[in-house]
Amino acid sequence: MEGELAHIGAGLAAIGSGAAAIGVGTVAGNFLSGALRNPSAAAGQTATLFIGIAFAEALGIFSFLVALLLMFAV
Amino acid sequence: MATEAQGEEGGLVFHPMDQFIVKPLFGDGPVGLFTITNVTLWMALTVIAVVLLMVLGTSKRSTIPGRMQSVGELAYGFIYKMVEDVAGKDAVGFFPYIMTLFMFIVFANFLGLIPMSFTTTSHFAVTVVLALLVFLTVTIVGFVKNGAGFLGLFWVSSAPLALRPILAVIEIISYFVRPVSHSIRLAGNLMAGHAVIKVFAGFAAIAVVSPVSVLAITAMYGLEVLVSFIQAYVFTILTCVYLKDALHPSH
Amino acid sequence: MATETTAGTASTSTCVVDGSAVGMPQLCFDWWPNQIFWLIVTLVVIFFFLSRIALPRIAAVLAERQGTITNDLAAAEDLKAKAVEAEEAYNKALADARAQAQDIINQTKAEIKAELDDATAKADAEIAAKAAEGEKKIAEIRANAMESVKDVAKDTAKELVSVMGGKADAKSITAAINARMKG
Numbered sequence: 244m245e246g247e248l249a250h251i252g253a254g255l256a257a258i259g260s261g262a263a264a265i266g267v268g269t270v271a272g273n274f275l276s277g278a279l280r281n282p283s284a285a286a287g288q289t290a291t292l293f294i295g296i297a298f299a300e301a302l303g304i305f306s307f308l309v310a311l312l313l314m315f316a317v
Numbered sequence: 318m319a320t321e322a323q324g325e326e327g328g329l330v331f332h333p334m335d336q337f338i339v340k341p342l343f344g345d346g347p348v349g350l351f352t353i354t355n356v357t358l359w360m361a362l363t364v365i366a367v368v369l370l371m372v373l374g375t376s377k378r379s380t381i382p383g384r385m386q387s388v389g390e391l392a393y394g395f396i397y398k399m400v401e402d403v404a405g406k407d408a409v410g411f412f413p414y415i416m417t418l419f420m421f422i423v424f425a426n427f428l429g430l431i432p433m434s435f436t437t438t439s440h441f442a443v444t445v446v447l448a449l450l451v452f453l454t455v456t457i458v459g460f461v462k463n464g465a466g467f468l469g470l471f472w473v474s475s476a477p478l479a480l481r482p483i484l485a486v487i488e489i490i491s492y493f494v495r496p497v498s499h500s501i502r503l504a505g506n507l508m509a510g511h512a513v514i515k516v517f518a519g520f521a522a523i524a525v526v527s528p529v530s531v532l533a534i535t536a537m538y539g540l541e542v543l544v545s546f547i548q549a550y551v552f553t554i555l556t557c558v559y560l561k562d563a564l565h566p567s568h
Numbered sequence: 569m570a571t572e573t574t575a576g577t578a579s580t581s582t583c584v585v586d587g588s589a590v591g592m593p594q595l596c597f598d599w600w601p602n603q604i605f606w607l608i609v610t611l612v613v614i615f616f617f618l619s620r621i622a623l624p625r626i627a628a629v630l631a632e633r634q635g636t637i638t639n640d641l642a643a644a645e646d647l648k649a650k651a652v653e654a655e656e657a658y659n660k661a662l663a664d665a666r667a668q669a670q671d672i673i674n675q676t677k678a679e680i681k682a683e684l685d686d687a688t689a690k691a692d693a694e695i696a697a698k699a700a701e702g703e704k705k706i707a708e709i710r711a712n713a714m715e716s717v718k719d720v721a722k723d724t725a726k727e728l729v730s731v732m733g734g735k736a737d738a739k740s741i742t743a744a745i746n747a748r749m750k751g
Contacts, residue, residue, distance in 0.1 A: 290403065290554055297551035301498050304505035311508075315334060316591045337593035338584055339602065350601045360610040367614050371622035378629050380636055386629075393626045413619035421614055441594045442603035450611075508594065 249313045256310040263303020270295040333515040337439060337508065355435045363424045363437070371420065392420070396553065403557035408564055414454070415560075418447060419553040426507060426545035430538070439507040441500060448500035451556050459563035470566040499555060506548045510541040714749070721745050 274292045278285035341352050348354055371392070374385030382390060396419050400412050422438055429436025437443050459467040471488040473481060514537050521530040583589060583596035593599070725741050 290399070293547065293551055294554060294558065297502065297547075297555070300506070301502040304502055304509065305498075307509050308501060308505050311512075311592060312595075315589075316595055332588055334589045334591075334593055335587075338589050339593065339596075339599040348599050348602045350605050352602055354599075354602055354606075356599075356603050357606045360606050364610055364613050364617075368617050371626075372617055375622060375625050375629065378625060378632075380629070380633050382629075389622070390626055390630065393623065393630070413615065413623055416623065417611060417615040417618055420618065421611060437603075437607070439594070440599075440603055442600040443607050446604050446607050504594065 253310040253313040256306045256313065259306020259309070260303045263300055263306065266299035266302070267296050270299050331516060331519040333512040333519070336435070336511060336515060339440075356437055356440075359425070359428060359435045359437050362428055363421060366424045366428065367420045392416075399554060400557055400560075403554060404560040405564055408557070408560050411454075411560060415553060415556055418451070418556060419549055422447070422503065422552055423546060423549035426549055427542075429507065429511070430541055430545060436507055436511055439504055439511060441504050444500035444504040445496070447503070447552070448496040451499065451559060452496040455559045455563040458560070459566060462564060463566055467563070467566050470562055495559065499552065503548050503552050506544055510537065510544055513537055514541070718745060718749060721749075 270292065274285075274288070274295075278288075339348055339354050339356055341348060341354050342358055343353065346352065370385060371389050374383075374389045377383065377386065379386065393416070396416050397409075397412060400408050400415055404411070425436070425438040425443075428434055429439065459470070463469075471485045471492070473484045473488065476484050514534055517530050517533045517537065521527045521534070523530075583591065583593060583598060589596075722738075722741055722745055725745060726738070729735070729741070
C-alpha cells in the first residue's frame with residue numbers, strides 16, 4: 244500500500260516537470276519577442292537567457308528528483 | 318521495489334538506475350576510499366581528454382592554429398570572456414579555477430554520453446563537492462575581500478527600511494540554497510536524461526514499439542548532447558555570478 | 569535506503585542486490601568517500617595541467633598572435649603609406665613631364681615662328697629687290713622705247729615733210745617732236 248502511494252506521489256511530482264516546461268517556455272518566448280524588437284541588444288543577453296532557463300529548469304529537476312526519490316528511495 | 322515488480326512480469330525489465338552503480342574495476346570487494354572503481358576510470362578518461370585537448374592540442378604553439386588548437390583556444394576564450402564579462406575584470410585571477418570546473422564538467426558530461434559509460438557528474442557526491450567548493454570559495458573570498466561588508470549582500474539598501482529584515486532572511490536562505498540548487502541542477506539534469514534514455518531502451522524490447530523507442534532514444538540523445546554542454550555552461554556562469562557577488566557585494 | 573542483507577550475493581555494497589541497484593545509487597553513501605576522493609584527485613590534476621601548462625601556453629599563443637596581427641597591420645599600413653607616396657610621386661612626375669612637354673612644344677613653336685618670320689622677311693626683301701629691279705628694267709625699256717619712238721617720229725616726220733615737199737631742218741623737227749612728246 245505504501246509503495247503504491249509513493250508511486251502516486253511520484254506521478255504527482257512529475258506534474259512539476261510540466262510547470263517547469265511552462266517556465267522555460269515563458270523565459271525563451273519573452274527573450275525571443277524582446278530580441279525581435281531589438282536584435283542588436285539580444286547578443287549580449289544570451290547569458291542572462293541561459294541563466295533564466297537554468298533557474299526555471301532547476302525547479303522542474305527538483306520535482307523530477309522528488310519523483311525519483313519516491314520511486315526508488317522510499 | 319519497482320524494478321523487481323516489473324522483473325517478475327517477464328520480458329519488460331527496467332533498470333534505469335543501474336547505470337549509476339559504482340563498481341570496483343578489479344574484483345568484487347567493497348568500495349573503500351582508495352578502491353579503483355569505474356568512477357576512477359571515467360575520471361581518468363576525463364583528465365586524459367582535457368590533457369589531450371588543452372595540453373597536447375596546443376603543443377605546437379602555432380600562430381595559425383590547427384583543429385585541436387582552435388578548439389582549445391575557443392574554450393579558453395569562451396571561459397575567459399565569461400569570467401571577465403560576468404564576474405568582472407578583477408576576477409581574472411580565478412580564471413584557472415573556473416576553467417578547471419568547466420573543462421571537468423563538460424568532458425565528464427560528454428564522456429558520459431558514450432554508451433555503456435559511467436557518468437561521474439550524475440552523482441550527487443561529485444556535484445555536491447563541486448558546488449561546495451564554489452560556495453566555500455565565494456564565501457571565503459567575499460569575507461576576505463570585503464570583511465564584514467560582505468554581509469551587505471543580505472541587506473538590500475535599495476528596499477524600504479521596513480522590508481529589509483524580511484528581505485535579509487530571504488536573501489540568506491537563497492544564499493544557502495545556492496549550493497543545493499547548483500549541485501542538484503547538474504546531477505539531476507544528467508541523471509534524468511540518462512534514466513529516460515534507459516527507460517526508452519527498456520521499451521525497445523517490445524517489437525511493436527521498438528522503432529518508436531529507437532527514434533525516441535535518438536531524439537533524447539540529441540537533447541542530452543545539448544544539455545551536457547548547457548549544464549556545464551550554466552554551472553560555470555553561475556559560478557561567475559556568485560563570484561561577482563563575492564567581489565562586489567553592493568546590491 | 570537499502571537495508572536489506574546482501575547475504576548470498578556477490579555484492580559490493582548494501583546498495584546493490586543481484587547486480588541491480590536498490591534505491592537511487594546517487595544516495596548510496598557507501599560510495600561517497602570513494603567518489604569524493606577520486607574527484608578531488610581529478611580536479612587537482614586538471615587544475616595542475618591547466619594552470620601550469622595549458623593556460624599560460626594558450627595565453628602566450630594568443631598574445632603572440634595578437635602581436636603578429638598588430639605587426640602585420642602596421643606593416644600593411646606602412647606599405648599603404650608607401651603606395652600612396654609612390655602614387656603621389658608618379659603623379660608629380662607625370663605632371664612634370666606634361667609641363668616639360670608643354671615647354672618644349674612652346675619653345676619649338678616659338679623657334680619655328682621666328683624662323684618662319686625670318687624667312688618671310690627675307691623673302692619679302694628679295695621680292696621687293698626683284699620688284700625694284702624689274703621696275704628699273706621696265707623704266708629703262710620704256711626710256712629706250714621713248715628714244716626709239718622719238719627717232720622713229722623724227723624720221724617719219726622728216727620723211728613726211730620731205731614728201732610734202734617741204735624742206736625741214738632737223739632742228740625744228742626735233743623741237744616739234746619733243747614738244748609733242750611732252751604734251
